[in-house]
Amino acid sequence: MQDRFIEGCEQEQLHLSGAIQPHGALVVSDLQGLVSHVSANLASLLALDTRIEQLLDQPLPDFLEEVHNIAPPLNQGERYIGQGNVGQQEFDVIISHNGEQLIYELYPVDAYAEPMPMGGEAFPVPEDRHALENQCQQLLVALLALSGFDRVHYYRFMPEGDGEVTAEARQPEVTGSYLGLRFPASDIPQVARQLYLQNPWRSIPQASAEPAAIVGRGQSSNPNLTWADLRSVSPVHQEYMANMGVGSAISLPITQAGELDALISCHNAVPKQLTVSQLQAMSALSEAFNLRLRDYKARRRLQIYDGLQRQFDHAKAVLMRHGELESAWPELSRWLMDTFSVDGVILQVGSECHQRGAVLSASAVNVVAEAARFETSSVWISDNLQRDCGDMPLSEIAGVAVVSDLPLDQYHNVNLYLCRLEYLYEVTWGGNPDKPIDYRDGNSAIAPRRSFEAWVEQRVGHSRPWFSSTRIYLLKLRALLQQAKSFSWTTNE
Template sequence: MVYSPGFIAQCEQEKLHLSGAIQPHGVLLVCDRQGLVSHVSANVADWLGENATPAFLLGQALPHFLHEVDASAASLNRGERYVGQCHLAEQEFDVVVSDNGEQRLFELYPVTAHARPLMAPVTSQPLPEDKAELAKQCEQLLQTLQEMSGFDRVLYYRFLPEGDGEVTAEVGREAGMGCYLGLRFPASDIPQIARELYLQNPWRTIPHGKAEPVAIVSREEGAVPNLSWVDLRSASPIHVEYMTNMGVSAAVSLPIVLGGELDALISCHAATPRQLTVSQLSAMHAEVNAFNLRLRDYKARRRLQVFDGLQHRFGQAQAVMMRHGSLEAAWPELSQWLLYTFQADGAVLTIGDTHYTQGSVLSMEALAALKAQVGQDDRSVWISEQLAHDCPGLPLTAVAGVAVVRDLALDPHHTAELYLCREETLYQVTWGGSPDKPVDYRQDGRGIAPRRSFEAWVEQRFGHSRPWSPSARLYLLKLRALLQKAKTLPEEKTASGSR
């Protein structure tokens, strides 16, 4: 896939956590380790009174009305947060306190009108039994979040292994906002630097994308606070344009995290500006977290089921080996087992200069080129779904995907390699806009902007095999251990059916 190098570089170099500004729906105060105010947002007097100017607050002790909240958050460590409330005169604030390792940051959200009573938490859901039940619970979650937030559309945006994203579930109340279900988006739409911030925060809100950001005023010239854990952090101008191009004025994103990695984002969209209270966001986060835990347990149980199935299947392969006594003798039956187990179109076993084959396989020239390419990698298992791309100089072949098991030590003098082959398969990917043109270059020379069109764009992929399953590598490592137990010596002549 082709992305604009300039766009990706600009997105990744944009220091989102050092924006030096906040969104205008709240106030920010930052204190150093001595408890003195080091930064304030320029709008502080609008909410804390005309005497609470940056010039008055900077270098002074934290305002008295925040002392109780500060004391409650005293044990915070870097990256942690505390949620509380405070009052100043007749104004009530929700306060989120976080620690960036050097400073204590106070986000103040004026509570101008209390939200309608929150929905009661949904009944505790059981662990999903299968994919269908998991999909049902996911859709129920999106419906719950839409009702809690009042937003127009809620999407479940799952990240694929290659970094792209795909909308796998969607609920919406307004047909005019379009449908993104089933569409895929290039990895550059959510740069890695933004993904890291999603990992560190329970939610990210942009109540009004077109609202002017508010500068942060510093006690020391040029000092910019780290806003990694501050939801008030100003929105990236590129992201704001992206939202506008989608017809979105307000957005809330909640991460799904598995194994320390960002597995998905739940994105809530509104066509008009909409701000949620901290209480509403906390309640939505609780719902997402409950689903996240069920998803984690479901995945763990699926891995155990895969392992149990693996043990059973490899017990069958071991019985074949024992029945025939050697790898060469077992090959006719073992190769059929390999094709079935790994859904392969062909298999090649090389022991020295002897090649045992079954089905549709690589030519000897292609096999030599692949062996040279794989030899540059130190992994025991090497997998490709686009062999012509991953192995430069490969001769023309119908095989588009391979899984290679390397360096099988059969005895002190002989090693073997196993190649499982899959033929080319033409398939289609439906993108939200063309992935080869993710940006538009501005006419005034000011750089680049996100693409404007998100209409379904169908890509036909050539030169790819069927994807290998997520468990394929585990299966192949188990297979490698099994085959290394097979004591065998190669025959001097080429085996029947080999090339």
């Protein structure tokens, strides 16, 4: 990725766009109830017989005051969903608190539209990976039926920031598939990912629609639209959707431990607007899966801890049987290589160095140790040493997991290096990920890729990817080594 492209994406202030999507209208008030901003389309969308400028610096209009009085007090980031009417025109309203103001999003609805049922089939917490994948697929099928969209993808974020489509559902007549394709991290910049974390959904009914400006009083700054789904669409994202042939989209976040773990992305070739009730129902389904995924991962962590405890009991038994590390090393190193699926292992105990299999050279160990020195958790993992270590000498070892600076006594530390050989494999991208900038009229401009056809990259210089649980295993191993050191880690010195 070219740094200029990523930097340009990250600097875009999406929450301060000063405009909204035109399928709804916006009113902003201060916390005392005086209107500070309105969208330019408010009067036309709700058939008001007043100029929008006449609403500024005035109390909330009667049709919003009625809804406001019903809503509970809100804190920053909280929202309330209700209904109101202006004459014969009914509307859904979402009220959110941005820390300084109240945001009122108004969506005209058909007076005869029936609310969408919020229920759904109850599923147990998945017992294994296969059950989890089945539930994910069932979720996508349900969302496809509920939305009526062409496709629904489960877009999982990888540790390095890239995303991969790991599940897909599509209408019978829709051809082509994104399943298994990977997309670079810059396709969804961090600034956009933070907004997904704050909202239950993101709806773009018409990607090509011209935004409606937000009109403020005097020199007032643009309101913070972090929690407003009406927030206008970035021009870069509009072009990205056009290049994909997407006319409308809905995104539902999957969050784990305060991080964006995945996105459920619904695409339709032509513009399509869902009601707030439909969006609520879709969000309820995805959140139910999110909770089950959270419980599944918690259960897996406990299983990992329990399994490692049993495995480490075996390692401790080996050490105790031999009485010292030198004679135990052949059996202990074999256990380490099997447990962590590595090609070689190095154990530094004070000035002693024990190794087995394909390992780093002494000079490479020093370079890796310097890189790992800045890791606060004492566990450092890389699947591409040439990328992650600036002065890395040529080596057949491409990936390393390090457990460093485990105190043995006041004079010695223990350092463990788990080594993996280079592994050549292919990654199938949705388009060439290395061409994020278009050059127009002789100038570079931020612009997304034009093609999303499968583009195969042969990856060199990488080891086999480390499992997502590797860090947990190593932290647990470090704790267990700490417990065992008092009687086990003796040498022939």
